[in-house]
Amino acid sequence: MTDFASDSILVLVTVTNDGQLATSAAGLLAAATSVGTPIALVVATPEQAVGAAAEAARLGATTVIVVEDARVSSVLSVPIVDALCLAWDLMNPDAVLIANSIEGRDVAGRVAARRRSSLAADAVGVSRDDEGVLVHHSVYGGSYDILSATSTGSIVVTVRMGAITAHAEPQPLVIERLRHAPSNKSAATIESFTPAPAQSSRPELRGAATVVSGGRGLGSLANFALVEQLADSLGAAIGASRAAVDAGYVQQSCQVGQTGVSVSPQLYIALGISGAIQHRAGMQTAKTIVAINKDADAPIFDIADFGVVGDVFTVVPQLIEALEAKKKQ
Amino acid sequence: MKIIVLMKEVPDTYGERKLDPETGIADRAASDAVLDEINERALEFALAHADRNPDTEVVVLTMAPDSATASLRKGLAMGAHSAVHIADPAIVGADYGVTAEVLSAAITRLGFDLVIAGNQSTDGASGILPAMIAETLDLPQLTNLTEISLDDSIVRGTRATDEGVMTVSAALPAVISVTEALAEARFPSFKGILAAKKKPYEMISLSDLNITIDDLSVPRSILIAVAEKPPRQAGVKVDDQGDAGQLIAEFLISNLLA
Numbered sequence A: 001m002t003d004f005a006s007d008s009i010l011v012l013v014t015v016t017n018d019g020q021l022a023t024s025a026a027g028l029l030a031a032a033t034s035v036g037t038p039i040a041l042v043v044a045t046p047e048q049a050v051g052a053a054a055e056a057a058r059l060g061a062t063t064v065i066v067v068e069d070a071r072v073s074s075v076l077s078v079p080i081v082d083a084l085c086l087a088w089d090l091m092n093p094d095a096v097l098i099a100n101s102i103e104g105r106d107v108a109g110r111v112a113a114r115r116r117s118s119l120a121a122d123a124v125g126v127s128r129d130d131e132g133v134l135v136h137h138s139v140y141g142g143s144y145d146i147l148s149a150t151s152t153g154s155i156v157v158t159v160r161m162g163a164i165t166a167h168a169e170p171q172p173l174v175i176e177r178l179r180h181a182p183s184n185k186s187a188a189t190i191e192s193f194t195p196a197p198a199q200s201s202r203p204e205l206r207g208a209a210t211v212v213s214g215g216r217g218l219g220s221l222a223n224f225a226l227v228e229q230l231a232d233s234l235g236a237a238i239g240a241s242r243a244a245v246d247a248g249y250v251q252q253s254c255q256v257g258q259t260g261v262s263v264s265p266q267l268y269i270a271l272g273i274s275g276a277i278q279h280r281a282g283m284q285t286a287k288t289i290v291a292i293n294k295d296a297d298a299p300i301f302d303i304a305d306f307g308v309v310g311d312v313f314t315v316v317p318q319l320i321e322a323l324e325a326k327k328k329q
Numbered sequence B: 001m002k003i004i005v006l007m008k009e010v011p012d013t014y015g016e017r018k019l020d021p022e023t024g025i026a027d028r029a030a031s032d033a034v035l036d037e038i039n040e041r042a043l044e045f046a047l048a049h050a051d052r053n054p055d056t057e058v059v060v061l062t063m064a065p066d067s068a069t070a071s072l073r074k075g076l077a078m079g080a081h082s083a084v085h086i087a088d089p090a091i092v093g094a095d096y097g098v099t100a101e102v103l104s105a106a107i108t109r110l111g112f113d114l115v116i117a118g119n120q121s122t123d124g125a126s127g128i129l130p131a132m133i134a135e136t137l138d139l140p141q142l143t144n145l146t147e148i149s150l151d152d153s154i155v156r157g158t159r160a161t162d163e164g165v166m167t168v169s170a171a172l173p174a175v176i177s178v179t180e181a182l183a184e185a186r187f188p189s190f191k192g193i194l195a196a197k198k199k200p201y202e203m204i205s206l207s208d209l210n211i212t213i214d215d216l217s218v219p220r221s222i223l224i225a226v227a228e229k230p231p232r233q234a235g236v237k238v239d240d241q242g243d244a245g246q247l248i249a250e251f252l253i254s255n256l257l258a
């Protein structure tokens, strides 16, 4: 049995339905590497475990703990929580890093409750001082930076997806297999799962360098194609306001804002979005903001680096044309 | 069926929200406090179930300062049958561990078939509590539901995850959390507001729940530092004179953004 370093950081890497690691794994392992010795935990069906472990090592895990459990596809959260607690007891980590995804939150909450540890949610980074691991948060739409820690013991941290873009050096694959010890805690049954349609060639919204978002001003599902055209011209991800999601122009996973995704891209372009405070909460930390809106008083202009008072249906096609012309030069 | 809806009062997202620079706790004086919208949707689901099934009892539960009374009364005015409000000076600035422990104890004391929470609170965006409560009470958790079907013994729902769409189910009792895909809440009627005044509203403290939270050996989240960032400034704003698309392209290219 391996001896684990005293500065071990346990990282839950999520295995998706098709056996790949979720895109959050790279950032989590990079964050762990920056504050200690990164140990990944893979909980997967036997067919998927080895491939996922190799990928975790490539992303920087010095040891990959593998727990094979066929229940992961039929029992919600609890098999992963059981495995995480088993790994925790082996190494007594300084911190446990988990993606702030829908699945990750549930696992983090259960693990923190079971181990009675501190929990820090929606971190945008981690660092270390003499006393231990520090957790960085960005709250109220990026208006405040907060630093938190635990009074004592290990801390469970959920890390905002896309917030950490660093990569750790690949490590040789060292696998530690653990025999599962099911807790038999009550859990929900997964009756069926339909994977989201395969990602297009567009970048993921979280972590994208450029985001083009559309709002109610687009007026219809058909018109929303204009947002996609500009996004494709810039190699950007697609975002939206809640009003555009509610109107059915685009799926909910594209929603930017208070109750959607928080993004901090290099460039954010808002098309036909008024800039309600809840929308701004999800994008005002972008490096550069460009907005096009018919209404000169739209609040989006208060935070735009370059604002155009105009009609998206005339301005955007001209913009796309100019960008395409530039590419041909 | 007895349904407990977990209600949280939060700083109004329509206003400017402030943190106390010393404690990092929400500065309640700086902004209006409202019921979190997602909790109103959760309550709406419970009330709609009660409309169809008259033997349903709906209790709203919060852990909050005394001042949250008006928010919880709104839940009663919308149609909840009773309210339980845990208030105690000791829980100011409580972390997730304390919050989960206290709410779990209150839930156990009340008795229930189903606990409904919001998927995430707008002042934390953590979405942690439903799973913590489920673990503490040894219950299944079905979080982030976009559709729910509920009968006397089973709750089933559609769950939007980051990787796809799941159908999940569990026998009651269970904890669920809902997303904003659920219907918007009803407004309290005038009759509802009057009726709310006569409904049971129980204030309880930690000693009523037999909880003490001053054990220093228990790990707690602590705040190390808070820094307010300067607000963003507006840049250039131009009226489209027929060349705005061209101007944006030039702006992007000169800033190496395209």
Ligand SMILES: Cc1cc2nc3c(=O)[nH]c(=O)nc-3n(C[C@H](O)[C@H](O)[C@H](O)COP(=O)(O)OP(=O)(O)OC[C@H]3O[C@@H](n4cnc5c(N)ncnc54)[C@H](O)[C@@H]3O)c2cc1C
Pocket (backbone or CB within 6 Å): A214, A215, A216, A217, A218, A240, A241, A242, A243, A244, A255, A256, A257, A258, A259, A260, A261, A271, A272, A273, A274, A275, A276, A277, A278, A279, A282, A292, A293, A294, A295, A298, A310, A311, A312, A313, B013, B037, B038, B122
């Ligand atoms: C608790 C809570 C959470 C919320 N969370 C979010 C969230 O996560 N994300 C979010 O976005 N919102 C959120 N909202 C909603 C938010 O308050 C706004 O309702 C929403 O952002 C408005 O979307 P919009 O800007 O697309 O629509 P509108 O406010 O209707 O604005 C449409 C804009 O398009 C412009 N326009 C119309 N036609 C054209 C044209 N041809 N060319 C150019 N401009 C045009 C109009 O001038 C207008 O400014 C939340 C609200 C609450 C209460």
Ligand SMILES: Nc1ncnc2c1ncn2[C@@H]1O[C@H](COP(=O)(O)O)[C@@H](O)[C@H]1O
Pocket (backbone or CB within 6 Å): B006, B007, B008, B036, B038, B039, B061, B062, B063, B064, B099, B103, B116, B117, B118, B119, B120, B121, B122, B124, B125, B126, B127, B128, B129, B130
């Ligand atoms: N203090 C509280 N009192 C009652 N319910 C709460 C409290 N805090 C959180 N909740 C519930 O838990 C949900 C998720 O909260 P959170 O984990 O903080 O994002 C909220 O929408 C509420 O339903």
